[in-house]
Amino acid sequence: xxxxxxxxxxxxxxxxxxxxxxxxxxxxxxxxxxxxxxxxxxxxxxxxxxxxxxxxxxxxxxxxxxxxxxxxxxxxxxxxxxxxxxxxxxxxxxxxxxxxxxxxxxxxxxxxxxxxxxxxxxxxxxxxxxxxxxxxxxxxxxxxxxxxxxxxxxxxxxxxxxxxxxxxxxxxxxxxxxxxxxxxxxxxxxxxxxxxxxxxxxxxxxxxxxxxxxxxxxxxxxxxxxxxxxxxxxxxxxxxxxxxxxxxxxxxxxxxxxxxxxxx
Amino acid sequence: xxxxxxxxxxxxxxxxxxxxxxxxxxxxxxxxxxxxxxxxxxxxxxxxxxxxxxxxxxxxxxxxxxxxxxxxxxxxxxxxxxxxxxxxxxxxxxxxxxxxxxxxxxxxxxxxxxxxxxxxxxxxxxxxxxxxxxxxxxxxxxxxxxxxxxxxxxxxxxxxxxxxxxxxxxxxxxxxxxxxxxxxxxxxxxxxxxxxxxxxxxxxxxxxxxxxxxxxxxxxxxxxxxxxxxxxxxxxxxxxxxxxxxxxxxxxxxxxxxxxxxxxxxxxxxxxxxxxxxxxxxxxxxxxxxxxxxxxxxxxxxxxxxxxx
Numbered sequence: 179x180x181x182x183x184x185x186x187x188x189x190x191x192x193x194x195x196x197x198x199x200x201x202x203x204x205x206x207x208x209x210x211x212x213x214x215x216x217x218x219x220x221x222x223x224x225x226x227x228x229x230x231x232x233x234x235x236x237x238x239x240x241x242x243x244x245x246x247x248x249x250x251x252x253x254x255x256x257x258x259x260x261x262x263x264x265x266x267x268x269x270x271x272x273x274x275x276x277x278x279x280x281x282x283x284x285x286x287x288x289x290x291x292x293x294x295x296x297x298x299x300x301x302x303x304x305x306x307x308x309x310x311x312x313x314x315x316x317x318x319x320x321x322x323x324x325x326x327x328x329x330x331x332x333x334x335x336x337x338x339x340x341x342x343x344x345x346x347x348x349x350x351x352x353x354x355x356x357x358x359x360x361x362x363x364x365x366x367x368x369x370x371x372x373x374x375x376x377x378x379x380x381x382x383x384x385x386x387x388x389x390x391x392x393x394x395x396x397x398x399x400x401x402x403x404x405x406x407x408x409x410x411x412x413x414x415x416x417x418x419x420x421x422x423x424x425x426x427x428x429x430x431x432x433x434x435x436x437x438x439x440x441x442x
Numbered sequence: 443x444x445x446x447x448x449x450x451x452x453x454x455x456x457x458x459x460x461x462x463x464x465x466x467x468x469x470x471x472x473x474x475x476x477x478x479x480x481x482x483x484x485x486x487x488x489x490x491x492x493x494x495x496x497x498x499x500x501x502x503x504x505x506x507x508x509x510x511x512x513x514x515x516x517x518x519x520x521x522x523x524x525x526x527x528x529x530x531x532x533x534x535x536x537x538x539x540x541x542x543x544x545x546x547x548x549x550x551x552x553x554x555x556x557x558x559x560x561x562x563x564x565x566x567x568x569x570x571x572x573x574x575x576x577x578x579x580x581x582x583x584x585x586x587x588x589x590x591x592x593x594x595x596x597x598x599x600x601x602x603x604x605x606x607x608x609x610x611x612x613x614x615x616x617x618x619x620x621x622x623x624x625x626x627x628x629x630x631x632x633x634x635x636x637x638x639x640x641x642x643x644x645x646x647x648x649x650x651x652x653x654x655x656x657x658x659x660x661x662x663x664x665x666x667x668x669x670x671x672x673x674x675x676x677x678x679x680x681x682x683x684x685x686x687x688x689x690x691x692x693x694x695x696x697x698x699x700x701x702x703x704x705x706x707x708x709x710x711x712x713x714x715x716x717x718x719x720x721x722x723x724x725x726x727x728x729x730x731x732x733x734x735x736x737x738x739x740x741x742x743x744x745x746x747x748x749x750x751x
Binding site: 231252253254255257258260262264268269270271272273274275279282283284286287288289291292293294295296297339340 | 601603604605606607608609611612614615616618619620621622623624625626627
């Protein structure tokens with residue numbers, strides 16, 4: 179479903195701020211894979227997702243989604259294949275527009291925007307049904323401006339928008355990190371439900387190692403722009419936080435000891 | 443100071459305000475919907491008039507001349523859009539560049555002259571400052587411009603409800619989200635800029651007919667007047683304007699208020715050369731109000747708060 183071949187990206191090349199963010203990332207995802215990604219700050223987790231989404235061009239390598247080489251496609255054209263939820267709840271929705279308008283925009287992802295009406299009444303019914311899954315009472319507030327919603331509600335809505343039109347690949351960039359624990363658990367639960375229901379292929383970045391172990395069927399660890407650990411199936415299920423910490427120590431020579439991941 | 447002179451001047455102020463209301467609706471599209479400050483309009487506010495007057499002097503009818511003015515404005519907006527999106531120039535600077543270039547183009551359109559007069563007696567103008575009092579209702583400039591506004595608002599209301607219009611609104615609201623949802627934000631901005639400048643040029647065409655001439659300086663400071671109308675409309679009528687059409691009408695009303703106030707201060711004896719200074723100050727104050735309110739007058743109870751008596 180997804181193939182990353184030798185992805186390299188350096189930010190600010192040739193300056194004092196030069197940062198080698200991705201240093202040859204290779205990854206193959208099968209259909210229905212739900213991968214959790216962990217790694218320290220600056221390991222290249224978000225950069226990998228942004229490379230897949232096409233936020234900026236990569237320096238080297240190929241990105242293939244479902245057999246289509248998207249390496250040179252602009253971000254808005256790749257959106258056809260991708261559902262994305264961001265870390266910042268403000269990023270994924272248009273605050274000045276209504277809930278139903280946001281959903282209508284999302285349901286036309288990958289289609290040509292024509293002069294047909296932006297939303298019709300049949301859609302509204304469908305959105306009402308979909309919003310019920312989130313269990314946040316949003317189904318009764320279709321015409322409310324998204325800017326009035328809480329961070330958790332906006333994040334849940336973004337998740338719904340990302341999956342409204344079934345994506346080939348769902349990219350979750352620490353989408354619960356900015357939420358309080360209770361809301362985070364709720365959004366994570368909805369994530370699991372939707373991925374399982376639609377049999378989605380997904381990549382989820384998290385800083386919480388327990389979450390990384392508890393969710394998905396595969397786990398990868400990144401360090402300094404490379405994937406240093408990739409585990410799936412039974413082996414992944416039997417992982418413990420202490421195993422992951424040991425891996426980190428090994429990779430980084432102990433420098434992770436005060437990383438915020440320790441708290442998780 | 444005779445109160446009679448003031449009352450006599452009011453219908454003219456209304457007509458002018460309505461024409462600038464159309465212009466302000468154009469500004470609203472870029473400033474409010476796209477969240478861009480587009481200074482191209484200072485140029486297009488002359489281009490439209492120049493195109494309209496020159497075409498009519500050459501025997502074309504008013505509707506044809508106005509349509510061409512609209513298209514000329516769209517072209518100017520397209521250029522700004524290309525500067526901004528394809529060439530990566532910041533929006534404000536893109537607008538300034540187009541505006542500066544338009545100065546030369548406007549002079550060329552008018553055959554190298556700084557202004558071109560057109561008389562309502564010899565040409566079939568559809569609006570004129572002479573057609574405000576003492577003419578049949580159907581010829582009345584205020585009515586005709588009001589119809590223009592209603593039609594423009596209706597078309598925009600429809601357009602911004604379509605898939606394409608929603609995509610443009612999303613572009614102005616959140617570009618990251620828009621791209622993630624497969625919206626081409628560059629083309630959204632270009633279409634918005636074209637639409638906005640087309641409407642401004644149409645207003646310019648009407649304004650040139652109204653005053654009976656086009657002038658290379660007629661657009662100077664237009665953006666400020668447009669913003670004034672947008673802001674006044676929002677402050678005074680915002681709470682009544684529930685939907686998009688209401689908001690656009692509020693902008694048009696804002697322009698009328700602006701011209702009525704202008705007429706009033708002129709009547710009070712203000713030198714007309716000082717008007718632009720006044721406009722700039724009015725807009726500065728209105729723009730500052732929300733900021734200052736938020737910064738200094740936020741109602742947060744301080745620690746050990748001051749007891750409310």
